[in-house]
Amino acid sequence: MAKDFDLMEDSNRSANPDIHSISALERRQLLQASLGALAQQFFRWSPVALAAGATVACASMPGKGPVLGFDGISASTADRVNVPDGYNAQILEPWGEAVGVPGNMPAWLPDGSNTAADQAVQMGMHHDGMHFYPLDGADHGLLVMNHEYVDDGLLHTDGLKTWSAEKVRKSQASHGISIIEVERQNGQAWRMVRPSKWARRLTATTPFALGGPAAGHAMMRTADDPQGTTVLGTFNNCAAGKTPWGTYLSGEENFRFYFAGGNGPFTEHQKRWGLNKGAFFGWPAHDKRFDSTLHPNEFNRFGWVVEVDPMDPTSTPIKRTAMGRAAHEGAWVAVTQDGRAVVYSGEDARFEYIYKFVSRDKIAPAGNGLTQAQANRTLLDNGVLYVARFDADGTGRWLPLVHGTGPLTTANGFADQGEVVIKARQASDALGGTKMDRPEWMAINPATREVFCTLTNNSARGVGDNPGVDAANPRTKNAMGQIIRWQETGDFDAIAMRWSHLVLAGDPANDRSEAKGNVKGDIFGCPDGLMLDDRGVLWIQTDAHSSEMNKGEFKNIGNNQMLACDLNTGEIRRFLTGPVNCEITGCSLTPDGRTLFINVQHPGESPSDRSDPAQPNKFSSWPQNQFGGVGNRPRSSTVAIRRNDGGLIGT
Numbered sequence: 001m002a003k004d005f006d007l008m009e010d011s012n013r014s015a016n017p018d019i020h021s022i023s024a025l026e027r028r029q030l031l032q033a034s035l036g037a038l039a040q041q042f043f044r045w046s047p048v049a050l051a052a053g054a055t056v057a058c059a060s061m062p063g064k065g066p067v068l069g070f071d072g073i074s075a076s077t078a079d080r081v082n083v084p085d086g087y088n089a090q091i092l093e094p095w096g097e098a099v100g101v102p103g104n105m106p107a108w109l110p111d112g113s114n115t116a117a118d119q120a121v122q123m124g125m126h127h128d129g130m131h132f133y134p135l136d137g138a139d140h141g142l143l144v145m146n147h148e149y150v151d152d153g154l155l156h157t158d159g160l161k162t163w164s165a166e167k168v169r170k171s172q173a174s175h176g177i178s179i180i181e182v183e184r185q186n187g188q189a190w191r192m193v194r195p196s197k198w199a200r201r202l203t204a205t206t207p208f209a210l211g212g213p214a215a216g217h218a219m220m221r222t223a224d225d226p227q228g229t230t231v232l233g234t235f236n237n238c239a240a241g242k243t244p245w246g247t248y249l250s251g252e253e254n255f256r257f258y259f260a261g262g263n264g265p266f267t268e269h270q271k272r273w274g275l276n277k278g279a280f281f282g283w284p285a286h287d288k289r290f291d292s293t294l295h296p297n298e299f300n301r302f303g304w305v306v307e308v309d310p311m312d313p314t315s316t317p318i319k320r321t322a323m324g325r326a327a328h329e330g331a332w333v334a335v336t337q338d339g340r341a342v343v344y345s346g347e348d349a350r351f352e353y354i355y356k357f358v359s360r361d362k363i364a365p366a367g368n369g370l371t372q373a374q375a376n377r378t379l380l381d382n383g384v385l386y387v388a389r390f391d392a393d394g395t396g397r398w399l400p401l402v403h404g405t406g407p408l409t410t411a412n413g414f415a416d417q418g419e420v421v422i423k424a425r426q427a428s429d430a431l432g433g434t435k436m437d438r439p440e441w442m443a444i445n446p447a448t449r450e451v452f453c454t455l456t457n458n459s460a461r462g463v464g465d466n467p468g469v470d471a472a473n474p475r476t477k478n479a480m481g482q483i484i485r486w487q488e489t490g491d492f493d494a495i496a497m498r499w500s501h502l503v504l505a506g507d508p509a510n511d512r513s514e515a516k517g518n519v520k521g522d523i524f525g526c527p528d529g530l531m532l533d534d535r536g537v538l539w540i541q542t543d544a545h546s547s548e549m550n551k552g553e554f555k556n557i558g559n560n561q562m563l564a565c566d567l568n569t570g571e572i573r574r575f576l577t578g579p580v581n582c583e584i585t586g587c588s589l590t591p592d593g594r595t596l597f598i599n600v601q602h603p604g605e606s607p608s609d610r611s612d613p614a615q616p617n618k619f620s621s622w623p624q625n626q627f628g629g630v631g632n633r634p635r636s637s638t639v640a641i642r643r644n645d646g647g648l649i650g651t
């Protein structure tokens with residue numbers, strides 16, 4: 001979700017260091033530092049970057065074209081997708097299209113009257129993180145994507161007049177993950193291949209296995225699952241990573257909105273994880289496992305990174321608990337020189353943390369009749385989880401979440417490693433991780449061992465008794481967000497790093513200094529999606545909420561959008577603008593660099609997050625108004641973008 005919920009994302013009350021622990025002079029210097037100065041500083045202490053020359057070399061790579069070769073486009077408030085001259089955009093697989101399960105492909109009904117059973121084999125709502133998995137070449141593959149949450153006002157014919165068991169089932173079926181087959185034949189447009197043997201939906205009721213130290217743990221056992229080894233469903237899946245062994249990693253983000261804690265009293269654990277009295281979605285009344293007064297441990301079974309093998313339609317997806325429990329935005333994989341996996345992730349919640357996990361074992365090759373995904377079925381179950389601390393001098397440390405070390409002892413409430421990962425927030429509080437401004441997506445440069453992370457915003461920074469600014473999160477009432485980057489000192493498994501800001505988002509025309517930013521190029525706010533392409537271009541997608549877009553400090557910024565950053569110069573240029581009240585997300589390039597898939601999430605989102613079914617197109621009629629189609633309910637959709645001449649995207 002985009003919204004910086006006033007009551008919902010401020011549960012970290014630990015006393016970890018903030019900017020008040022550094023000097024006033026340092027604080028001023030940090031706040032005043034320009035992008036250029038920070039960039040120079042970064043590269044001065046960046047011998048790996050200079051030695052590898054990776055970002056510098058991109059501009060002159062033969063056949064790769066200029067780093068940013070397109071004409072930037074204007075900010076827009078139009079209800080359409082705009083792309084630069086010379087590019088075209090095509091809509092693919094909007095919400096409700098049948099995914100292509102053989103023999104079960106119900107048509108989308110534009111009045112919201114599809115049943116829950118229909119929805120369970122149709123594209124979910126609110127498309128989000130996504131990756132392309134080639135089958136043969138760059139023009140045929142699988143698209144795997146998350147459906148983060150739903151607008152119940154659009155999902156049901158009469159919206160949310162009442163909740164019913166059928167509506168809960170339909171809501172659950174429109175969450176989760178879709179796997180679909182897509183192709184582009186003979187230079188034609190992209191299309192879904194239906195039926196497809198790979199077509200699959202994973203929803204809020206699909207069985208998931210548990211792997212890692214929380215599997216079978218007492219805190220994971222429920223009445224329906226006394227062994228604590230199988231969980232029904234995944235939901236609020238936000239961003240996604242693609243592993244080198246061919247699987248899909250999806251983050252379970254704002255899981256707490258689905259549970260009802262009633263009148264309590266709440267345990268300290270429930271409070272720290274933000275359990276509310278009531279659920280935002282009306283599931284607890286009709287699916288009792290979401291009533292935390294009856295089934296308190298079900299709450300612990302969400303907030304994990306889940307791993308899916310899209311190439312094996314019969315495989316059971318797995319929740320990987322070794323990477324810790326969090327309001328996970330997503331998970332992104334790097335590889336050490338000796339072949340171990342390092343998975344970076346963050347928790348998109350105010351004042352929560354950035355993590356990395358280093359696998360114990362090396363990534364196994366395919367062989368002995370196993371695909372590489374199958375050969376690595378337990379890779380992410382063993383390793384060390386770390387939380388990041390960003391120090392004021394530009395260095396940082398990775399602090400291990402290992403039971404029995406430091407404060408993570410039985411006496412302090414961590415009985416074993418399972419309890420450490422289930423209570424990763426409390427463990428990170430105890431270790432002194434840095435409380436961040438809502439970490440969203442990450443992008444990794446394997447050549448320079450740099451990692452970029454969007455910190456989307458944090459309107460509560462420095463407000464009331466909330467934590468004040470610190471070096472990494474330098475603005476009070478941070479409405480605009482920033483992109484932080486760090487470089488490991490050595491290999492990806494290093495415990496030390498150097499960090500700086502790539503950019504503070506904002507509009508220099510704003511009155512408030514904290515909302516001006518230092519963008520060199522086209523302005524934006526609330527960075528969320530990130531992708532680093534093979535040419536060294538960092539693609540940035542934005543997610544300002546519909547309640548704040550195009551007014552106040554956002555009045556010049558336009559609808560949510562996508563921009564490209566030339567990391568050599570720091571220039572940021574606007575590439576795409578989305579329809580009214582959408583979020584732009586889900587960034588994936590085909591391996592030839594010639595098709596860019598993005599997702600338009602919740603066009604026409606109501607400022608209240610729930611549309612009125614009597615006037616569903618009050619804010620937006622997209623995609624029907626731009627690409628045709630029936631009905632007037634706006635639909636989240638994938639958009640395939642190509643150059644008219646078939647050239648490399650961005651050149």
Ligand code: FEO
Pocket residue numbers: 001002148238239253329348440528
């Ligand atoms: Fe689902 Fe943090 O955006």
Ligand code: CA
Pocket residue numbers: 001002543583601602
């Ligand atoms: Ca959104």
Ligand code: CA
Pocket residue numbers: 001002440456528543
């Ligand atoms: Ca967001």
Ligand code: CA
Pocket residue numbers: 001238239329440528529543585
């Ligand atoms: Ca996001």
